[in-house]
Amino acid sequence: MTRKPVLTMVLTVAILLAGTVAIAGQSLASKLDVLLQMSGVPVAASSAVLSEHELEEINGMMPQDQAMRLMERTINHYSGAAEQIEKRAEDWIGQVHTTPELTKLTDVAYFSSDLRVRAAAIEMWRVEAGFRKTTETVQQIIDAAAANLEKKYFFASHLGILGNRGVERQRVFDTLELWVRDPDSSVRAAAINGLALLGTENTIALFLTVFHDDPSHDLRERAACNLADSGLLSREQRKQAVPELVRFAQDPSLDATTKKWVYQALREITEKNLSDDPSAWASWSGSQSARH
Numbered sequence: 001m002t003r004k005p006v007l008t009m010v011l012t013v014a015i016l017l018a019g020t021v022a023i024a025g026q027s028l029a030s031k032l033d034v035l036l037q038m039s040g041v042p043v044a045a046s047s048a049v050l051s052e053h054e055l056e057e058i059n060g061m062m063p064q065d066q067a068m069r070l071m072e073r074t075i076n077h078y079s080g081a082a083e084q085i086e087k088r089a090e091d092w093i094g095q096v097h098t099t100p101e102l103t104k105l106t107d108v109a110y111f112s113s114d115l116r117v118r119a120a121a122i123e124m125w126r127v128e129a130g131f132r133k134t135t136e137t138v139q140q141i142i143d144a145a146a147a148n149l150e151k152k153y154f155f156a157s158h159l160g161i162l163g164n165r166g167v168e169r170q171r172v173f174d175t176l177e178l179w180v181r182d183p184d185s186s187v188r189a190a191a192i193n194g195l196a197l198l199g200t201e202n203t204i205a206l207f208l209t210v211f212h213d214d215p216s217h218d219l220r221e222r223a224a225c226n227l228a229d230s231g232l233l234s235r236e237q238r239k240q241a242v243p244e245l246v247r248f249a250q251d252p253s254l255d256a257t258t259k260k261w262v263y264q265a266l267r268e269i270t271e272k273n274l275s276d277d278p279s280a281w282a283s284w285s286g287s288q289s290a291r292h
Contacts, residue, residue, distance in 0.1 A: 025262050047244045050080035063095035064102075067124065071105040074120045076114065081119045115234055118209055122161045122197055122232070131158055138168040142175055149187075152179075156190035156200050162195030164232050180206055190281075192222050199232025202242070208244050217257060224261040228268040238269045245269075246285045249278040 050073055058066050066088065073081035097104075106244035131137050138159065145155035156176060163172030176198065179191035192210060195203040203226075210223035215277070225234070227241045248262045249252060263276045274280045 025273060030038070048076070048078050050078045050084065055084075063088075063092050064099070065090060065098065065125070067096045068102060068105065071102070071109060071120065071124060074117055075105065075109050077114065077117070082116050084121050085123055089123050090132065092127045093130050093132060096124075100172075101258050107285030115232065118232060119164070122164060126158065126161050126165070129154075129158055131162065133162060133165055133167045135168055138162055142180070149184075153188055153190040153193060156194035157197055160194035160199075163198040163200070169198070169200060172198060173200060177206060180210060185219060188214065188216070188219055189222065192219060192226065196226040196233075199237075201237055204233070204237065204241050208241060211261075212248060212251075212257070221261055222259055224265050228265040235269075242266065242269055243285060246278075246281045249281050 058069055061069065067085070070081050070085050070088075074085060079253045106121045106124050109117045109124075112118055112121075126133075131141070141155050141159050141162070145152050148155075156179060159172045159175060163169045172194075174235075176191045179187050180195065182191070184190055188210070192207075195206060207223045207227045211220050211227065214220050227238060229243075232250070245262055245266050248261065249266070254262070260276070263274075263281075266281060267273060271285075272284060274284060
């Protein structure tokens with residue numbers, strides 16, 4: 001075999017190999033492009049577990065920095081982070097304070113689609129306010145609210161938070177129920193927020209009453225939002241409001257604005273994209289009842 005054919009063969013093989021590598025590279029790049037698309041199911045970047053090594057690092061931090069790190073990890077669904085917040089919360093009181101940075105984190109957490117992340121946010125708010133989880137604290141807040149109308153919203157919110165965390169739930173509910181019927185709209189607004197933070201099943205009927213009957217459009221809207229998405233109700237709890245909301249859609253006494261909020265709440269809770277048509281919702285609701 002002469003030198004020229006050998007060289008030709010080598011060049012041919014090299015070209016073929018280069019083509020193969022290029023095609024493989026394009027295929028790999030294509031796969032990477034698919035993995036890095038912004039849409040689709042989540043793609044794990046790590047184990048999302050609060051590791052022993054990181055816990056050691058957190059233990060060496062000041063309480064304010066511990067709170068910041070653990071709130072960041074909770075927002076990002078690191079296993080064990082929310083539990084660490086709950087475990088350390090009482091010891092943090094007086095040592096963790098409101099800062100712009102922490103407020104940004106708790107605001108993000110409160111609007112999470114994960115109820116446990118929302119619960120971590122309100123636990124941090126309790127720590128910042130300095131309220132301990134005791135029966136005595138509930139009484140102190142009720143007394144303080146009676147003496148200071150200007151801070152009623154603050155006190156109602158923290159009553160709701162304490163109730164949500166398991167302290168005097170029935171008493172908290174009874175107090176907020178009384179306030180939500182107050183002639184003063186600012187007191188009713190405070191009670192609505194407290195009920196949203198309480199997040200117990202018996203708050204649903206109160207929200208529905210406010211949504212339907214309160215003379216303030218602003219408070220009706222707040223009640224609608226707390227039924228549909230805001231606050232500490234679970235998704236399953238919110239579904240309990242659907243039959244009554246369907247009846248609201250058929251109620252001729254409700255004005256157009258309130259009706260609009262009824263349909264928005266129904267679509268939010270059910271994830272059904274039906275029109276603003278009471279008969280369509282009544283038909284859908286009837287089909288659901290027939291299945292059970």
